[in-house]
Amino acid sequence: MYRKGHYGVSLLVFAPIAFVLVAIKRVDLALVIGGVMLWLAMLPDVDHAIPGISHRGPTHSLCFAAVVGGVFAAAALALEATAGSAGVGAGVFDPAAVAGGLSLAAFGFALGALSVIAHLAGDALTPAGVNFLWPLSARTYTLGVWRADNTLANYGLFAAGVFATGAAVYLGAAL
Ligand SMILES: [Zn+2]
Numbered sequence: 001m002y003r004k005g006h007y008g009v010s011l012l013v014f015a016p017i018a019f020v021l022v023a024i025k026r027v028d029l030a031l032v033i034g035g036v037m038l039w040l041a042m043l044p045d046v047d048h049a050i051p052g053i054s055h056r057g058p059t060h061s062l063c064f065a066a067v068v069g070g071v072f073a074a075a076a077l078a079l080e081a082t083a084g085s086a087g088v089g090a091g092v093f094d095p096a097a098v099a100g101g102l103s104l105a106a107f108g109f110a111l112g113a114l115s116v117i118a119h120l121a122g123d124a125l126t127p128a129g130v131n132f133l134w135p136l137s138a139r140t141y142t143l144g145v146w147r148a149d150n151t152l153a154n155y156g157l158f159a160a161g162v163f164a165t166g167a168a169v170y171l172g173a174a175l
Pocket residue numbers: 001044045060119123
C-alpha cells in the first residue's frame with residue numbers, strides 16, 4: 001500500500017485500542033500509542049532507501065517486528081530508569097494501570113511490534129504479498145484484494161481508519 005492506505009490500516013488496528021483506553025480514561029496512553037503507530041506506519045518501507053535490501057524483504061517480516069519491538073522495549077526500560085531516578089514521568093507512562101502488572105518493557109515491545117505488523121497487514125492485502133516468516137521461509141502471504149497503487153483503496157482505507165478511530169474515541173468517551 002501507499003502512505004494513506006498504511007495510515008488507514010494502522011488507524012483501523014488502533015481503533016479498538018483507543019476505544020478501551022478512552023473508556024478507562026487513559027487518553028494520554030491512547031495518544032502515545034496512536035502517535036507511535038502513525039509515526040512508524042511507513043517504517044518497513046525504509047527498504048526502498050537501503051541499497052542491497054530487497055523491497056518487502058527483511059523489513060517486511062515478523063522478525064523485523066520483533067527487532068523494532070526490542071528497540072522499543074529497551075527504550076522503555078531506559079525511560080523507566082530515568083523516570084524512576086528523577087521521579088518524573090511516573091503515572092504518565094504507567095501501563096500497569098492499563099493491564100495490571102504489564103511491565104513498561106512489555107508495553108514497549110508490543111507497541112513497536114504492533115506498529116510494524118499493522119504495516120505488514122496493509123501490504124498483505126496486495127497481490128505482491130508479505131513474507132512474514134523471512135528468513136525461515138520464502139513464501140509470501142497475500143489476500144490479493146487490490147494493488148498497492150489502487151487510489152480508491154488507499155483513500156478508502158484512510159477514510160475507514162479515521163472514521164473507526166473517531167467512532168472509537170466517541171463511543172469510549174460516552175461510556
Ligand atoms: Zn511496505
